[in-house]
Amino acid sequence: MTKQWWKESVVYQIYPRSFNDSNNDGIGDINGITEKLDYLKKLGIDVIWLSPVYESPNDDNGYDISDYQKIMKDFGTMEDWDHMLNEIHKRDMKLIMDLVINHSSDEHHWFAESRNSKDNPYRDYYIWRPGKDGAEPNNWEAAFGGSAWDYNEATGDYFLHLFSKKQPDLNWENPVLREELFSMIKWWLDKGIDGFRMDVINFISKDQRFPDGEPVEGKKYVSGHTYFMNGPKIHDYLQEMNQKVLSNYDIMTVGEMPGATPEEGQLYTGKNRNELDMVFHFEHMDIDSGAGGKWDVKPWSLVELKKILSKWQTALEHDGWNSLYWNNHDQPRVVSRFGNDTTYRMESAKMLATTLHMMKGTPYIYQGEEIGMTNVQFDSISDYQDIETLNMYHEKIKDGANPAELMQAIYVKSRDNARTPMQWDSTKHAGFTEGTPWLAVNPNYPPINAEQAVADPDSIYHYYRQLIALRKKHDIIVHGSYQLLLPDSEEIFAYTRKYESECLLIASNFTANDIDFTVPEEINMYNEKHLLIGNYKTSTLYFRHLITLKPYETRVYYLK
Structure with missing residues (x-):
């Protein structure tokens, strides 16, 4: 067992545009975050992850950065940011910033120079290739559709953009660029932040042959992910960044890594690898995607969900560390996705929270998750x-x-x-703004809002507070080993956590029916059986061989 503060923490993600608007221009801002710090402190979280607030033309909501060391005017000033950081630290919370260094904005001065001429000093800060047979250098598709290459008239060649064409990819092969990025990272750390969440960081190393992706019938452009996910020099680059900058600070680092396997997760987060502290993988986020990708929605399977999460739990149990999440700014709301956002919204939101927070890893809460915010259905x-x-x-x-x-x-x-404004109260626009919100508020805000949740002792918010408090009280929740029970059940997600002489039994019903759970004999052998937390009022503090779980019921038993 290695104690590190980021293992024992709970992280809360803020998407600033949608969190709280202090000046009523319809856009959430930094001063709006500062206004709500006491709310977060009461919730009990330890770390705030702040999505990008840097200078940006906002093509991809701030993930297209035109100046890494300035604040976007929409969000306020650097003085506002300094004040926010000071107030966060005054409340004994920490701040990690989003680090977007696979790509920049095309309006960054580096790219403005790079596209001017082939002999510009900034030319090799980006990835340029000549066309092939009168077309793009290869058949790679951008994540947001169309070709991953865009033609530049001034130099007669193409630049790579794995996302929007306003997000050209940075050329990590260039050591001068790497030093520029490391200097910028150090600048933020010296301002006193507590770490980084690194956007698509496993994309930074590309196969320099830039070969075509596997052709798909009827498609001109295809995924080239084989040649840029977990690329040939990724570990070299991360170890260099760690050695030159990150290792000199007491911080936490988490890498967003689409396409990473548990084996790669071990390499990225192993304690003697000197790369990152933890990763975000996406396997469990793809279980409702069909052969046609994200928008080809298919029914999801609890057996598959358990298999994926358990695989990561087991792989990183002894070396490495997991990030635990259901939601973020890129994912639909979990209570609508894996729960029941109508009849059993409260019950299923609490059940999902329990199932996640009792696993081994650092839990992440996305804004609004703690009050059970749901997906939205706009008319047009x-x-x-x-x-x-x-x-x-x-x-x-x-x-x-x-x-x-x-x-x-x-x-x-x-x-x-995930991006509809945070629902603070039942007043117009859910108390997010008195102006016109940049994105409409979910119409269900009158019954679903933070003011109501804080006032109701039985709310989802107060249930999250209990989960966080338990994590701080019991080492087993942080450090215990994990074992899945009932792997083939499409109804119950059950597992144990074991640490020294203690054991936790977690059982969650993922259905709207009463389900009987037969307790394994080895669990029954423990003398002490105490209900640690559950989402129904129940007198069943003890059990023998059978537990009947109500719709979306979850229970955590402490055994000794």
Whole structure:
């Protein structure tokens, strides 16, 4: 057991544009975050992860950075940011910033110079390649649709952008660029932040041959992920960054890593690897995606969900560390996705929280998750703001897709589900702003809001407070080993955590029916059986061989 503060912490993600608007221009801002720090302190969280607030033309909501050392005017000033950091630290909380260094904005001065001429000093800060047979250098598809290459008239060649064409990829092969980035990272750490969440950090090393991706019938552009996810020099680059900068500070680092396997997760987070502290993987986020990708929505399987989460729990148990999350700014709301956001919204939100927070790893709460915010269904595509959603819709409409079917997929999977403004109270616009919000508020805010949740002792908010308090009280929740029970059940997610002479039994019903759970004999052998937490009022503090779980019921028993 190695004690480190980030292992024992609970992280709360803030998406600043949607969190709290202090000046009523319809956009959340830094001073709005400062106003709500006491709310977060009461919740009990330890660390705030702040999505990008840097200078940006906002093509991808701040993930296209034009100046890494300035604050976007929408969000306030650097003085506002300094004040916020000071207030966070005064409350014994920590701050990690988003680090977006796979790509920049095309409006960054590095790229403005790079595209000017082939002999510009900034030319090799980005990835340039000549065309092939009168077309793009290869057939890679950008994450937001279309080719991953864009033509530059001034130099007669193409630059790579794995996301929007306004997000050109940085060339990590260039040691001068790497030193620039390391200097910027050090600048933020010297300002007193407590770490970084690193955006698509496992994309920074590309196969320098830039070969075509595997062709797909009927598609001009295809995923080239084999050649840029977990690329050939990724570990060299992360170890260099750690050695030159990160290791000199007492911080936490988490890498967003689409396509990473548990074996790669061990390499990225192993204690003697000197790379990162933990990773975000996406395996469990893809279980409702069909062969056609994210927008091809299919029914999900609890057996598959358990298999994926358990695989990561086991792989990183002795070396490495897991990030535990259901939600973030790119994912739909979990209570709508894996729970029941109507009849059993309260019960299923608490059940999902328990199932996640009792696992081994650092739990992440995304804003609004703690009050059970749900997906939204806007009437028209014009109500949506997300570039990925809009590009998909318009491309597929051109190809003759059915608009109603596309809207249904958007209701399930759009990133705007997570980005509707935080629901603070039942006043107009949910208390987020007195202006016109940049994205409409979910209409269900009158019954679902933070003011109501704080006032109700039985709310989802207070249940999260209990989960966080238990984590601080019991070492077994942080350090205990994990073992899955009932791997083939499509109804119950049950597992144990063991540490020294203690054991936790966690059992969650993922259905709207009463389900009987037969307790394994080895669990029954413990003398002390105490109900640590549950989402129903129950007198069943003890059990023998059978536990009947009500719809979406969850229970955690402490055994000794």
